[in-house]
Amino acid sequence: MNKKQRLVMRSVILVVMLAAIGYTMYINFFQSKEIVDVGDKAPNFVLTDLEGNEVMLSDYEGKGVFLNFWGTWCKPCEREMPYMENQYQVYKDQGVEILAVNIQETNLAVERFRDRHGLTFPIPMDRSDQVRQAYGIMPLPTTILLDENGTVVKKSSGELSEENVREFMEMIKPKQ
Incomplete structure (x- = not known):
């Protein structure tokens, strides 16, 4: 050549x-990376929580689900956790559940975070990052609200105020 x-x-x-x-x-x-959008049926998943129990989304049919994706290193996530805990105490007996899906962290880091903040809601561990990817979640925190039929009624990216959390819980509370 x-x-x-x-x-x-x-x-x-x-x-x-x-x-x-x-x-x-x-x-x-x-x-757009949005794989799951408002009006869609939320994809089922099975994850393990900090106690080693399986958490399957479909087990929560009949309840409103506040599905939050977060990490311990995420400052906005940390700031909204006390608000989520406060409102969980109000709404857990009204048919609303929080699933705070942690993304790719160790049990030890998440247990320390949970204990430091006194969190009592379930924390499924997405170690393989498959659930976050299946839902098309990009920024943390992101919250997806599911009605009692497992349908996405709202998506919110970014830090929530306590008032936001309360409004969201009201929005997904099953109609009795």
């Missing part, structure tokens, strides 16, 4: 690589 052919070959390879990088960036930053 002469110099001109090598230059053409390198240029073609460079253009192909730039196109691949551009496409990847477009998909990652500009395409």
